[in-house]
Amino acid sequence: MTITEHVERVQNEIRELDARVLKDVIAAYEAPYRTLQEQYERLAAEIEAARAAGVEVSPSWLYRQERYQALLAAIENEVRIYSDAVAGRLSAAQVEAIRLAAEHVQAAVAQQRPGLVLSFASLNRLATEAAIAATQPDSPVGQLLASLAPAAVNEARAALVTGVALGWNPRRTRKLLQQALGVPLARALRIARTETMRAYRHAHHELFRENADIVKGWRWLAAKNTRTCAGCLMMDGREFPIDRVLNDHPNGRCTLVPVTRSWKELGLERPRETSAEAQQWETGEQWLRKQPYDVRLRVLRSETLVEAYRARLVRRENLYRVVDHPVWGKSVVANTVRGALSIDYERARQMAQEARARRLRDPDWFRARDMADRIAGALAQVWRDPLEVRAWRGRFDVREGEGWLGLYDHRNGTVVISRRVVNDEPVLFATTLHELMHVLSEGVGESYSQYKGIEEGMAEQMQRILRPRVLRALGLPAEWDDIAKRHEADHPYNLYIYELDKIRSALNMDWEPFLNLLYDYKLSAREFAIRREFDRVYANAGERTRDRVWKNIDMSLFLLKMGFAG
Structure with missing residues (x-):
């Protein structure tokens, strides 16, 4: 089990x-x-x-x-x-x-x-x-x-x-x-x-x-549905030491799951520890961030709080508080809107008013933004969290446009989607996921024009790798992945991916570790990251081999920086 x-x-x-x-x-x-x-x-x-x-x-x-x-x-x-x-x-x-x-x-x-x-x-x-x-x-x-x-x-x-x-x-x-x-x-x-x-x-x-010789702590377990208050959802999945007590509120249904000591701590010889158990646990916050707007609203019970939460004005620890009732004792409850937001209340309230007005006059924008929010939540669970990028903070727009599907406007940190794809959900999904790759790319604003080939090739290939996982995490149709694949044969960024693939092969790396390595560096430093990995892989190779391989890599980098490849 x-x-x-x-x-x-x-x-x-x-x-x-x-x-x-x-x-x-x-x-x-x-x-x-x-x-x-x-x-x-x-x-x-x-x-x-x-x-x-x-x-x-x-x-x-x-x-x-x-x-x-x-x-x-x-x-x-x-x-x-x-x-x-x-x-x-x-x-x-x-x-x-x-x-x-x-x-x-x-x-x-x-x-x-x-x-x-x-x-x-x-x-x-x-x-x-x-x-x-x-x-x-x-x-x-x-x-x-x-x-x-x-x-x-x-x-x-x-x-x-x-x-x-x-x-x-x-x-x-x-x-x-x-x-x-x-x-x-x-x-x-x-x-x-x-x-x-x-x-x-x-x-x-x-x-x-x-x-206590076997159990060292426990995890908070809350039901992940709209009947559960925001306070309990934010506690779900958190680990506590054995001497802490779970203080739920009246009518609460939260429970707890033991966390055992490792085989090594138990003094027993067993197979090496794995992180599989932790990976299987979806926290209440992870669940909430993947939900549609209406579900988040039913949990948070305030449009102001929903807007603040999606823009990172409020974090998990702000959404709950501990109260001490004379009869029921101490318990965790959902925080009030003002209590959660403090000095950011007026700013969040203004954001909610603007979002409500935009939703009424432009429902396409609202639906597309909701998709972006859900994808960002899933990305935080399966890879990296876009909302941790201070330059973005959930800014999103839909604009008229021909010849492009989406873009990341680094000048004001806004993901922009072309209105012509808003009603095509599979294309909207893949396009939004691609643009969020740019959000997670450090230094893209200052160096994009110089390293466009590297950036776009990485973003598109990482989107293709993560797409099935994000779809599963959101419970969206797997067929969307098949639809997206049919559009990939003549994708304009395939030439960039082709050159990146030659570099990846030369470094003897699989796609995902290769891209993760590059995403760990600013865009302008990715050449350095490639050179560093090359020096590590070919440290014991002969000089002729090193020269031959590096010339091929260097040519691919040149083509990528020039913005054309193949």
């Missing part, structure tokens, strides 16, 4: 447990709710009869009615009984969560270090403590559940008095009362989910400490 498969299993089983618990909590409220509705109907009939008889129905009149007092008493009694039922179900749910946590911890350790067995000596103690805690009236959970009945009475009283004072008919008042009677259920659901997940996470931490 890979780490990805393990993560999917954990999240699926947590969702199933959560659904079972919430279903039981809802089912337990159905009978009390019907009883209270029936009680209200009798009171409503009494109110209508009084009004029909010409009696002034006022709040003071309502207070004197036995059916009103009986309804409030019934609400308190039924909700108290319901709270006890929830406590019992919560105890069972927490025990189940602890059992599930043990299974998940062992499975995660087995995935990372096959053959190792954990100690579960603390499991029975944890289960016993969980079974007792929810049913103890003086425990924090017990006090929360006990508060449901008085709160329900207060909500119902306010609803009934409001309806009478404003002269509403019983049907309108009924809607307000239904909202009031929904409060205990909503709070019970929140308590049930929060405390079930707290037990699940607490079991993880206890088992980690008990097995």
Whole structure:
């Protein structure tokens, strides 16, 4: 089982447990709710009869009615009984969560270090403590559940008095009362989910400490969807030491995955460590950056924040904060817009206003920019991050143009796409990816005219190498790669690629390492990088061989710098 498969299993089983618990909590409220509705109907009939008889129905009149007092008493009694039922179900749910946590911890350790067995000596103690805690009236959970009945009475009283004072008919008042009677259920659901997940996470931490000889830390795991807050998504994938505790907010569904010690740290002889596990983990931030605009907006909940995030005015650590609640304790929550942006708030707000106006008058620009943002996010995951290039910061434009598909305007750091390709998604994708190669090319602005052949040949060839990976990362059709390949046969930059290929072959390098080597240098220094690699590869070669090979390389460099090749 890979780490990805393990993560999917954990999240699926947590969702199933959560659904079972919430279903039981809802089912337990159905009978009390019907009883209270029936009680209200009798009171409503009494109110209508009084009004029909010409009696002034006022709040003071309502207070004197036995059916009103009986309804409030019934609400308190039924909700108290319901709270006890929830406590019992919560105890069972927490025990189940602890059992599930043990299974998940062992499975995660087995995935990372096959053959190792954990100690579960603390499991029975944890289960016993969980079974007792929810049913103890003086425990924090017990006090929360006990508060449901008085709160329900207060909500119902306010609803009934409001309806009478404003002269509403019983049907309108009924809607307000239904909202009031929904409060205990909503709070019970929140308590049930929060405390079930707290037990699940607490079991993880206890088992980690008990097995500290094997487990050295843990990774934060959040569900990657629009129901997850920005704070939790930014924490997802971060690694913490074993003594740190995962503090999720109420109603949170975040979990954690153990990080084991290496075979060497364990004192065991096993195959050499690999980075495969880390490569398989997609963080919440990586996931978010690849999503369409509408998904990012639903997560960040602010156009201002979306624009700031895409322009790197706000970073991961600004999108969350830690709060300390008197009941729920410390937890990570999404930051406010002003809190995240601080002094850049007005600038980001202006950017959002301009983007909204441009989107309304030019939807093609917006769709093309969204594609560029998603490609940049995927590039950050599979290769390098364009947004780390200070000269760019997400600037994007669509312009009318013939004879060109795209360009990188280094004067103002803007990726520009020709309007004629905006509606051809495969071509738009490949063109945008090519231009982002220029963004990631250091020194392209100051040296492009002198080294155009090198720059364009590198950008086009790297685009062809990365294109299938970026498509997979974004979940876009693989057919787009086939469509792009059909356009490559007569591509104008093939001549540059041809000369670069001769240099690459002379240096005995595969394409990707060769291009990565050159991208590590400024454009004006890539000749030096090639010469340096040549000296390394041919250090022990004879002088005639060195001269012959270098003359060929030098000729290719000359043709590339002159802007023509072949």
